[in-house]
Amino acid sequence: MANTKELSVEEKLRALYDLQLIDSRIDEIRNVRGELPLEVEDLEDEVAGLTTRLDKLKTDLESIEDQIKEKKNGIDDHKAAIKKYTEQQKNVRNNREFNSLTKEVEFQELEIELAEKHIKEMKATIEHKKEVIGQSSERLEAKKNHLQHKKSELDAIMSETEKEETFLTQKSAEYEAGIEPRLMAAYKRIRGSVRNGLAVVSIERGASAGSFFTIPPQTQMEIASRKKIITDEHSGRILVDSALADEEKEKMEQLFAKI
Numbered sequence: 001m002a003n004t005k006e007l008s009v010e011e012k013l014r015a016l017y018d019l020q021l022i023d024s025r026i027d028e029i030r031n032v033r034g035e036l037p038l039e040v041e042d043l044e045d046e047v048a049g050l051t052t053r054l055d056k057l058k059t060d061l062e063s064i065e066d067q068i069k070e071k072k073n074g075i076d077d078h079k080a081a082i083k084k085y086t087e088q089q090k091n092v093r094n095n096r097e098f099n100s101l102t103k104e105v106e107f108q109e110l111e112i113e114l115a116e117k118h119i120k121e122m123k124a125t126i127e128h129k130k131e132v133i134g135q136s137s138e139r140l141e142a143k144k145n146h147l148q149h150k151k152s153e154l155d156a157i158m159s160e161t162e163k164e165e166t167f168l169t170q171k172s173a174e175y176e177a178g179i180e181p182r183l184m185a186a187y188k189r190i191r192g193s194v195r196n197g198l199a200v201v202s203i204e205r206g207a208s209a210g211s212f213f214t215i216p217p218q219t220q221m222e223i224a225s226r227k228k229i230i231t232d233e234h235s236g237r238i239l240v241d242s243a244l245a246d247e248e249k250e251k252m253e254q255l256f257a258k259i
């Protein structure tokens with residue numbers, strides 16, 4: 001099997017700069033999305049949390065309403081007992097039996113009083129919970145609307161950029177495969193360490209793009225000769241001459257126009 005032809009330094013520089021242009025375009029697309037995916041995720045979590053809380057509040061409300069029903073049924077039972085004991089008092093044989101039944105009636109009346117007190121407290125709790133449910137429902141509805149708005153916003157951006165991003169990501173992988181691993185590792189290391197992701201930059205007005213540090217004329221000549229890969233001593237970025245950069249930009253613009 002024949003060996004793959006060794007790329008010249010100039011070819012390596014062109015390949016690296018092409019890859020940089022593709023990756024920068026991908027960065028731009030992702031920057032347009034910005035924090036939207038995270039915002040959508042956070043809002044989904046908030047909506048889920050509020051829904052769970054609202055469900056619990058409604059369950060609590062049903063539980064209290066059931067307890068009130070039980071208390072009311074209990075009051076009915078106590079009233080029936082009072083009626084029974086009062087009837088029995090009419091047929092007592094002595095004071096001891098009468099007093100015993102009177103105590104039973106008083107006990108039942110106290111139980112009714114206590115149950116009514118509990119019902120009153122539970123009704124106050126229900127009113128408070130209804131107020132909280134109302135506020136929570138409003139907040140949930142607002143969050144749902146906000147989520148829907150952000151999702152629509154994200155979907156619109158995704159539909160506009162998904163095709164381009166997929167195409168560019170494939171091209172990035174293709175170009176990456178054609179660059180030797182050592183250079184590729186350096187490119188990724190530099191790209192990961194600089195704020196704007198620019199690992200390969202051109203010379204502009206005697207300095208590397210985006211930098212104020214002037215590059216010595218001798219170094220500029222070496223860069224223009226394309227005989228070796230030179231990095232900026234200040235930023236660590238790989239440098240290419242402006243003529244090569246312009247040629248590759250034009251080439252990449254033609255590629256991007258096909259999308």
